[in-house]
Amino acid sequence: MAGEFLGKTVRRRRKDARPSELTAAALQLFIEKGYAATRLDDIAARAGVVKGTLYLYFDSKEALFNAVVREGLVPALSLSEWKERIADYAGSSPDLLREVILDFWRVVGSGQAGGLLKLVLSEAGNSSDFAHIYHDAVIAQGIDLLRAVIARGMARGEFRAVDTEAVAHIVMAPLLMRMIWEHSLGCGVPGVPTKRYLAEYLELMLSGLRSGCSPNR
Amino acid sequence: MAGEFLGKTVRRRRKDARPSELTAAALQLFIEKGYAATRLDDIAARAGVVKGTLYLYFDSKEALFNAVVREGLVPALSLSEWKERIADYAGSSPDLLREVILDFWRVVGSGQAGGLLKLVLSEAGNSSDFAHIYHDAVIAQGIDLLRAVIARGMARGEFRAVDTEAVAHIVMAPLLMRMIWEHSLGCGVPGVPTKRYLAEYLELMLSGLRSGCSPNR
Amino acid sequence: MAGEFLGKTVRRRRKDARPSELTAAALQLFIEKGYAATRLDDIAARAGVVKGTLYLYFDSKEALFNAVVREGLVPALSLSEWKERIADYAGSSPDLLREVILDFWRVVGSGQAGGLLKLVLSEAGNSSDFAHIYHDAVIAQGIDLLRAVIARGMARGEFRAVDTEAVAHIVMAPLLMRMIWEHSLGCGVPGVPTKRYLAEYLELMLSGLRSGCSPNR
Amino acid sequence: MAGEFLGKTVRRRRKDARPSELTAAALQLFIEKGYAATRLDDIAARAGVVKGTLYLYFDSKEALFNAVVREGLVPALSLSEWKERIADYAGSSPDLLREVILDFWRVVGSGQAGGLLKLVLSEAGNSSDFAHIYHDAVIAQGIDLLRAVIARGMARGEFRAVDTEAVAHIVMAPLLMRMIWEHSLGCGVPGVPTKRYLAEYLELMLSGLRSGCSPNR
DNA sequence: GATGAATGAGCATTCATTCAT
DNA sequence: GATGAATGAATGCTCATTCAT
Numbered sequence: 001m002a003g004e005f006l007g008k009t010v011r012r013r014r015k016d017a018r019p020s021e022l023t024a025a026a027l028q029l030f031i032e033k034g035y036a037a038t039r040l041d042d043i044a045a046r047a048g049v050v051k052g053t054l055y056l057y058f059d060s061k062e063a064l065f066n067a068v069v070r071e072g073l074v075p076a077l078s079l080s081e082w083k084e085r086i087a088d089y090a091g092s093s094p095d096l097l098r099e100v101i102l103d104f105w106r107v108v109g110s111g112q113a114g115g116l117l118k119l120v121l122s123e124a125g126n127s128s129d130f131a132h133i134y135h136d137a138v139i140a141q142g143i144d145l146l147r148a149v150i151a152r153g154m155a156r157g158e159f160r161a162v163d164t165e166a167v168a169h170i171v172m173a174p175l176l177m178r179m180i181w182e183h184s185l186g187c188g189v190p191g192v193p194t195k196r197y198l199a200e201y202l203e204l205m206l207s208g209l210r211s212g213c214s215p216n217r
Numbered sequence: 218m219a220g221e222f223l224g225k226t227v228r229r230r231r232k233d234a235r236p237s238e239l240t241a242a243a244l245q246l247f248i249e250k251g252y253a254a255t256r257l258d259d260i261a262a263r264a265g266v267v268k269g270t271l272y273l274y275f276d277s278k279e280a281l282f283n284a285v286v287r288e289g290l291v292p293a294l295s296l297s298e299w300k301e302r303i304a305d306y307a308g309s310s311p312d313l314l315r316e317v318i319l320d321f322w323r324v325v326g327s328g329q330a331g332g333l334l335k336l337v338l339s340e341a342g343n344s345s346d347f348a349h350i351y352h353d354a355v356i357a358q359g360i361d362l363l364r365a366v367i368a369r370g371m372a373r374g375e376f377r378a379v380d381t382e383a384v385a386h387i388v389m390a391p392l393l394m395r396m397i398w399e400h401s402l403g404c405g406v407p408g409v410p411t412k413r414y415l416a417e418y419l420e421l422m423l424s425g426l427r428s429g430c431s432p433n434r
Numbered sequence: 435m436a437g438e439f440l441g442k443t444v445r446r447r448r449k450d451a452r453p454s455e456l457t458a459a460a461l462q463l464f465i466e467k468g469y470a471a472t473r474l475d476d477i478a479a480r481a482g483v484v485k486g487t488l489y490l491y492f493d494s495k496e497a498l499f500n501a502v503v504r505e506g507l508v509p510a511l512s513l514s515e516w517k518e519r520i521a522d523y524a525g526s527s528p529d530l531l532r533e534v535i536l537d538f539w540r541v542v543g544s545g546q547a548g549g550l551l552k553l554v555l556s557e558a559g560n561s562s563d564f565a566h567i568y569h570d571a572v573i574a575q576g577i578d579l580l581r582a583v584i585a586r587g588m589a590r591g592e593f594r595a596v597d598t599e600a601v602a603h604i605v606m607a608p609l610l611m612r613m614i615w616e617h618s619l620g621c622g623v624p625g626v627p628t629k630r631y632l633a634e635y636l637e638l639m640l641s642g643l644r645s646g647c648s649p650n651r
Numbered sequence: 652m653a654g655e656f657l658g659k660t661v662r663r664r665r666k667d668a669r670p671s672e673l674t675a676a677a678l679q680l681f682i683e684k685g686y687a688a689t690r691l692d693d694i695a696a697r698a699g700v701v702k703g704t705l706y707l708y709f710d711s712k713e714a715l716f717n718a719v720v721r722e723g724l725v726p727a728l729s730l731s732e733w734k735e736r737i738a739d740y741a742g743s744s745p746d747l748l749r750e751v752i753l754d755f756w757r758v759v760g761s762g763q764a765g766g767l768l769k770l771v772l773s774e775a776g777n778s779s780d781f782a783h784i785y786h787d788a789v790i791a792q793g794i795d796l797l798r799a800v801i802a803r804g805m806a807r808g809e810f811r812a813v814d815t816e817a818v819a820h821i822v823m824a825p826l827l828m829r830m831i832w833e834h835s836l837g838c839g840v841p842g843v844p845t846k847r848y849l850a851e852y853l854e855l856m857l858s859g860l861r862s863g864c865s866p867n868r
Numbered sequence: 869g870a871t872g873a874a875t876g877a878g879c880a881t882t883c884a885t886t887c888a889t
Numbered sequence: 890g891a892t893g894a895a896t897g898a899a900t901g902c903t904c905a906t907t908c909a910t
Contacts, residue, residue: 018873034251034339034340035251035253039901041900041901049875050875050876051876051901052874052875052877052902052903052904053873053875055901056873056874060902061900061902118338120401121338121339121397122251122339123251124335124401124402131401135398162420163409163417165408166417169391169394170391170418173391173393173394173395174387174390174391176390177389177393177394178390184337184348185341192380192382192383192386196380197386197387200380201383203379204384204388205421206425207377207424208420208421208422208423208424208426209421209424256884257883257884257885258883258884266892267891267892268883268884268892268893269891269893269894270890270892272886277884278883278884468686468773469685470686470687474906484870485871485872485906486873486907486908487869487870489905489907490869494906495905555769555772555773555831555835556685556772556773557685558834558836594858596854596855597847597851599842600843600851601855603825603843603848604825604851605855607824607825607827607828608820608821608825610824610828611820611823611828617775618771618775618782619775619782625816626816626820630814631820631821634813634814634818635821637859638821638860639855640859641811641858641860641861642854642855642857642858642860643855643859690878691879691880700896701896701897702880702881702897703881703895703896704894704896706881706882707893707894711880712879712880712881
């Protein structure tokens, strides 16, 4: 019967969806209040369940935290597609750098994935070293992409000669800081809207990388 | 007697130094483990006293935290001296920017003052909004300096026209990120020593700001 | 069809056998870990069902415990047959005592019925007073048999005059202690195999009861 | 001043006495309700303190249980004195056996030490194997004493030849069972006062051990 | 009848805070 | 001023019990 069918479907969909509902609620609260200050009661309440229910899906508060972080890393996986696109890219290196950076911002900088950065930094030093995990899974991905683009620009004479690794870190820093401030101050960097920030940022980095200008001194 | 005299001296010195010994111990632990995960017992133990003693100097754990942050802000006060120095500065704006940035790094980026940034970001969102306090006391100071220098450079035709506020934030970001990583990953950014990082950073920013080059597009 | 027939048979047999399968699993675990430390999940798992299923047959954990104990008392019912047999017995009282004791051991002392003693003693003091129930249903049965045999021996001049009730308790004690040790230490009394224990025990009791010897003092 | 002196004394005496006050309360409740069913709140309440106070003296509920058992074993240490006394004893072996048994009963069978037997049997099978510990510390001590006395009697021709180890266990059983029943049924074995029980018990054992009677068959 | 997801009351444990000494 | 024993509220975790399917 349709009733039974729907019933089972609802139940099953619930069961399947629960874990991510729970981690979503947990992520929000962990970011808002920090790991230690977040009570399981609060997480459960925000997810519309009861504390005990959490233990049907996660062994402990720490296990829940792990799941939250791991789930937050998933979007960053899409960055790996860029590796092939860079090889086939036909346009100029400045254009490519623009595209890569804006896509990184779209994927990582927006939504709750941004708060995850603040979270793992806050809880760095705990048993499971999530700062390293996050660094390797997200930051290092972005760094690698930037290095590849910068190297391409150097090879094509579009960028001046730089230490690609150092510069990749430096170029990424303003993106990450922006993410951090937005989740720490609550409402973006005061006085500078994101759009203008990104525009000035891209201009500054591209100008700084461009070859063919006289040296600074 | 010499013994008594020494005793009193030690006692007196101790008594006066106590509060800062306590906040120093607290700062270390707050940075290492976060506010919530740090027990007063641990702080007292590291300071060589007993938990109850903390309450002779601070009303509560939160009051201790406040004192820790406030004390950490003190070094940043020296930044205010720069305001006058900028007005009197005789050299080029790129040189001035270099000096200001390196001094900011010396004052804020080194020592435990660096950990403080990570700490206030971690605990952002708690009752007392330290992220804002820290932002206003330290970051905003630095931002203002940078804005002044950039404006000077623009006025003198040494820097191209930019949004000074946005660019000041962007220029500061790599410094702050470096501080954060050093205290979150434990041991600096892997693969890029601080000295090279700073050198490439200055070069990139100054190249990006320099006037007289054709626009990026 | 045979398949269906077998299926129904199996189903039917299962259905009827379920309660005792459940109590059997529960008995084992209650003895191993104690009442409170045994989780319904464990019992269900050992019985090959799911926790909720237990509630189809028992109202609560305590009701299950009650059923376990009551079921464990059943074998002891066979002791009642002895009442008639004693009346008709033709041999000597020492021989009769031997037979009664060895049968008691066979019925009560072996198998899981032995563990039941340890169990009810462990949980004595709970709401339902199983120590009394077990005492009345099993121990008192044995005591009564022993009293009858001892009284017969006294009447026939084979045993010396004793307080039959006290002596019955005393005679039974070594049997019960042996049962307890076997289930508490895991592997019988260290150093004394059951067979030798029983032989020496019977000899000591019969020697102690025998009439016709000079008093101890 | 006297006030201060008394104050310190009271405080110190409290501090020193606390652990044993707590274990005493815990022992009572563990015996009454079993380990798992006893809440720390109850123990604290009975000791006149608050739950948290328990953790000033014991790391966990299990640590408290361990302390309770270990403390309960102390009285049994006095049994070791008997080893020398047996060697020097001048009287008959039956008299010696009487004395040893009555002293064992006085030391182990009375007071809360008796409940300890029930307790360790109940909790046998848990991580720390207290049944073995108790067996070795208390029961085995008594067994050894009995074996020594029985061997002495056999050597002097006062007792018939028996397996000393088996018989020692058997002789001890009625004492232990009596202890167990008293703590499981609440109020002694129904119908047989302790005094008569012990008298009949001694008579039965000594008669059973005495040499010079014809064998049972 | 059987399942297993969900519940919620109960308990062990932690830790900031107090206060008599 | 300094101590440390004692407190009690808070919280992670468990598990018997229920109920929709």
